[in-house]
Amino acid sequence: MSSPIRIGITGVGKIARDQHLPALERNERFELIASASRNANINGIRSFDTLDAMLEGAPELDAVSLCTPPQVRYRQACAAINAGRHVFLEKPPGVTLSEVEDLAERARQTGVTLFASWHAREAAAVERAREWLGSAAIRHVDVQWREDVRTWHPGQQWVWQPGGLGVFDPGINALSIMTRILPNEFFLERARLEVPENCQAPIAAELDFTDAGETPIHADFDWRQTGPQTWQITVETERGTLLLEEGGSRLSIDGEILIDGEDVEYAGLYRRFAELIDAGQSEVDVRPFRHVADAFMLAERIVVAPFDE
Template sequence: MIRIAVIGVGHIARHEHLPALKQSPSFDLVAAVSPVPVDLSVPVFESIAALMESGIAVDAVAICTPPDRRYMLAREAIEAGWHVLLEKPPTLTRSQAQALRDLARSEGVTIFAAWHSVYASAIPRIRSLLSDIDPVSIAITWKENADKWHPGADWLWRPGALGVFDAGINALSILTVTNAEPVVFQEARLDFYGDQQAPARAELSLTGGRTACPITASFDWRHDPASEIWEIRWSLPEGDTLCLAKGGAHLSRGEHVIPLEESREYAGVYRHFAQLIDTGESSLDLRPLDLVSEALAYGARRRH
């Protein structure tokens, strides 16, 4: 069993990471780190330093804090000799991620960017179906309500935060892992509201594939919580379509629904993390982060 500690015990850690770890045959949760008091079945420490001083044996950590804190926490963990899983996005910038990758390599530990959406049960089917088909166009519609999923989380909107891309990057991770060719940024329009320093809505234009097919992405974090949408639609030759819906839980081709096993994304995340640790490898895919960084850097901005 790999002895693991969870760093950051917010909504995602409680509802996804902790249940997945409880069911994992490879990991044993031995501790947690949280700057605010939380009630767990394992010891909880205020900092990584306090965890190290406790003498509790740790092999790996899952860093589930807001993105702007992950780089320094990951450095501490790697320097302690621990394998590191990073919630998405792994860091705020490519340079931070590359520095962590180099440090992990020098310390001989695994670092893993956990793009949980790519472990949906539909993803292997999509990759197989698209392996010999060039889409005519791709349309992403990813609309949800931030207050529903992250109640009271002011970190979503402060300087350096990703805003709506904290959710939209999930769609981009699916896009990049299923597209046979690199996805290329073209332009973006970003909408900011009130005094928020991160966008709440975004429209992206991208291209990808051997035929440079047009890709559009519409992201909204102010959407009606009663009618949220997580959909990617591939328009295929001769009027055929492939549609991923419900964030990866539903797949159809034309009018035909493709049967899928129940999606257990975080079970897949931890299964892969264990495999990487076992083989001494790392996985730090930065393609979704690159697209978001380019949109934030070069997108046209509108203030509401």
């Protein structure tokens, strides 16, 4: 086996503790040796206040995972790439398409791996859904992605600021699955964003896409749902109806459950990151992010009641 990839995490918040740390602990290809965070640390490893301090204080690092809000990620990724480290980007990969494309070019010139991760694509049933839809004539797609922002982002203000994406922070997960499983490229025709009067980012979005075959594709994202959360994609085809639920972990065809899997998303991401590093390659698919940018450009904006934490 190749020597472990020595990795550091920047941004020790909810997503790092809930997903990254358990995935790294179970992956023998990685050795977590350092963290950088203003307000938190990880027991048993060296802790630094900033990424720059971590890069200087832990020169043996091979790679870094950036789990910080997207508004600060470009500068951090540049610093890591310039220092010759491989970089894992949490989703969304940045705040603009231009900066992500610049990072990809910097990584290419430096000869390091840049991985723009889309964790929902690693859900247990996504690849089976993609395979089944590859030979199906699609008639209609409906996406319902509804959750409670207070549960998933308690007290986090960056999601409501410019670049924070608002409801597209979870909604981009649906878009990442859609761009993976649907056999044809699709594009936005109409959109409606609901923006709280005290926020800069939407709390809900309705999106209507189509493709070259004029297939109707509707998506409904909402951050106000309490109780059970809804993350599902329904695809009607001439062969039957495919239903992908629980964020991509459960697959059924015409009501028959084919896969009901466990949470394997971040295990898959770190497995893929190791593969890319070993192969000397990068993976930067900006299609889900481009659909978000299109929505902000094209959508009708409706001001709604202020968001009260």
